[in-house]
Amino acid sequence: MSGPRLEIRLDQLHHNARSLRMQLAAHGITVMGVSKASLGLPELVRTWAAAGIESIGEPRIETIEALRAAGITLPMLLIRSPMLSQVERVVAQASGSCNSEPLVLQALAAAARQQGLRHGVLLMVELGDLREGILPAELEAVAQLTLEQPALKLLGIGTNLGCQHGIAADPRNMAELSALATALERRFGLRLEIVSGGNSSNLPWLAAGHSPGRVNHLRLGEALLLGREPLGRSALPGLHTGAFTLVAEIIEAKVKPGQPWGERGQTSFAAVATPARRPGSPRQRALLALGVQDVDPAGLSAPAGVRVVGASSDHLVVEADRPLAVGEELRFGLDYSALLRAMTSPFIARVCLAGDNLGDDNHEDANLLSNNLQGNKLQHSKLQHSKLKGNSLLGDRPGGDARRRSSAQTKGLRAADRFSPAGSPG
Ligand SMILES: Cc1ncc(COP(=O)(O)O)c(C=O)c1O
Numbered sequence: 001m002s003g004p005r006l007e008i009r010l011d012q013l014h015h016n017a018r019s020l021r022m023q024l025a026a027h028g029i030t031v032m033g034v035s036k037a038s039l040g041l042p043e044l045v046r047t048w049a050a051a052g053i054e055s056i057g058e059p060r061i062e063t064i065e066a067l068r069a070a071g072i073t074l075p076m077l078l079i080r081s082p083m084l085s086q087v088e089r090v091v092a093q094a095s096g097s098c099n100s101e102p103l104v105l106q107a108l109a110a111a112a113r114q115q116g117l118r119h120g121v122l123l124m125v126e127l128g129d130l131r132e133g134i135l136p137a138e139l140e141a142v143a144q145l146t147l148e149q150p151a152l153k154l155l156g157i158g159t160n161l162g163c164q165h166g167i168a169a170d171p172r173n174m175a176e177l178s179a180l181a182t183a184l185e186r187r188f189g190l191r192l193e194i195v196s197g198g199n200s201s202n203l204p205w206l207a208a209g210h211s212p213g214r215v216n217h218l219r220l221g222e223a224l225l226l227g228r229e230p231l232g233r234s235a236l237p238g239l240h241t242g243a244f245t246l247v248a249e250i251i252e253a254k255v256k257p258g259q260p261w262g263e264r265g266q267t268s269f270a271a272v273a274t275p276a277r278r279p280g281s282p283r284q285r286a287l288l289a290l291g292v293q294d295v296d297p298a299g300l301s302a303p304a305g306v307r308v309v310g311a312s313s314d315h316l317v318v319e320a321d322r323p324l325a326v327g328e329e330l331r332f333g334l335d336y337s338a339l340l341r342a343m344t345s346p347f348i349a350r351v352c353l354a355g356d357n358l359g360d361d362n363h364e365d366a367n368l369l370s371n372n373l374q375g376n377k378l379q380h381s382k383l384q385h386s387k388l389k390g391n392s393l394l395g396d397r398p399g400g401d402a403r404r405r406s407s408a409q410t411k412g413l414r415a416a417d418r419f420s421p422a423g424s425p426g
Pocket of ligand 1: 034079199221223
C-alpha cells in the first residue's frame with residue numbers, strides 16, 4: 001500500500017468500548033461514544049454499536065450527516081451548540097443537541113416545527129471550565145423557555161469540564177450538577193432522562209470511588225479511542241492505548257552533522273523537539289513523507305531508537321540510533337491531538353483491522369479492511385493480539401456505588417437514558 005496510513009485496530013476499540021460500557025453500567029452510567037477524533041469513521045461507529053454503545057456524540061453536523069449517509073441509525077447528539085445558520089440541518093439529522101443559548105433554542109424550535117419534528121435538547125451548565133454552558137443561576141429560565149416549545153424535548157442537563165482549563169470533575173461540581181437536576185425536576189414536575197456528567201476527564205473522579213449521584217451519562221471520546229484519561233494522560237487499566245498506528249515511509253536517509261550551520265532565522269513552524277545533541281557528531285537522520293499538514297508531530301511516539309526532531313508542512317525529520325533506509329516504513333503511536341489531525345488529513349489512508357470475532361478478545365487473526373482515499377479494498381493480515389487481562393478501571397474500587405445499585409436499577413437507568421433517533425415525529 002502506498003502513502004502514509006493510519007492502521008486502526010477495531011478489535012481493540014471494541015474491547016475498550018465493551019469494557020467501559022460494562023464498568024460504567026455498573027455505576028448506572030450510559031456511555032455515549034464521541035467519534036470526532038476519528039472524523040466519524042463509520043467502521044468505528046459500527047464497532048462501538050457492536051460493543052453495545054447506544055448513542056453517538058459529534059460536534060459537527062457535517063459528520064452526523066455523513067454517518068447518516070453511511071446508514072448509521074443510532075441516536076446522535078450534536079455536542080456543540082448548533083450554528084444559527086445550520087439549525088435546519090441539525091433538526092433534520094441529529095436526535096438532539098447540546099445547548100446554552102436561548103436564541104438558538106428558539107431557532108431550533110422553529111426549524112423543528114417547520115419539519116414536523118421534535119428536537120432533543122441537552123442544556124449545558126457552566127461548572128467552572130469556562131467553555132460552553134449556562135450559568136447555574138440562569139438554568140431554570142432557559143429550561144422554562146425550552147419546555148414552552150412543544151417542538152423541543154428537554155432531554156436533560158449536562159456539563160463539560162477538562163477541555164478548556166483542565167478543570168477536573170470532583171465531588172463538589174458533580175454534586176452541584178446533581179442538585180441542579182433535582183431542582184429542575186421539582187420546579188417543573190418532570191423527570192430528566194439524562195444527567196450528562198462530562199467526558200473522559202470524569203473517569204478519575206469515578207475511579208476514586210465517588211458516588212455518581214444523579215449522573216447517568218458520560219460522553220466519551222479519548223478513553224474509548226486511546227484508553228487514556230485526558231487530565232493526566234495516564235493509561236486506563238485494562239484498556240488498549242495503541243489502537244491507532246500511523247505508518248509513514250522514509251524518503252531520505254543520510255548521516256548528517258548533529259548541528260545545523262549558517263546564520264539562523266525563523267523556521268517554517270515552531271520546533272517540535274530539541275533533543276540534546278553532541279555538537280558536531282554525525283547522526284543517522286531521515287525524512288518521512290508526512291508533515292504538519294497531516295499530523296501534530298508533537299503528539300507522535302516514535303519507535304524505539306528513533307526520535308522526532310522536527311517537522312515542516314510535508315516532511316517529518318527523525319534521528320535514529322541505527323541506519324535507516326529509503327522506502328522503510330516507521331510506525332508511530334499517536335496522542336489525541338495527533339490522531340485528530342491525522343484523521344482529518346486527506347493524504348492519510350485509513351486501514352481498519354477488524355478481528356474475525358470482535359466479541360472475542362482472544363482471537364489472533366484479523367481481516368484488514370482498507371478504506372483508503374481511492375475506496376475500499378479488502379486485504380488480509382495476521383496480527384498478534386495483545387490480550388489484556390481483566391483489569392478494572394472502576395469496579396474494584398472501594399466506596400463505588402456498583403454494589404449498592406441493584407441490576408434492576410441499572411437496567412432502569414439505561415432504558416430511561418435512551419433518547420430517540422433523529423426525526424421523532426413532533
Ligand atoms: C461536549 C463534549 N463532550 C464530550 C467530549 C469527549 O471528550 P473526551 O474525548 O475527553 O472524552 C467532547 C470532546 O470531544 C466534547 O466537546
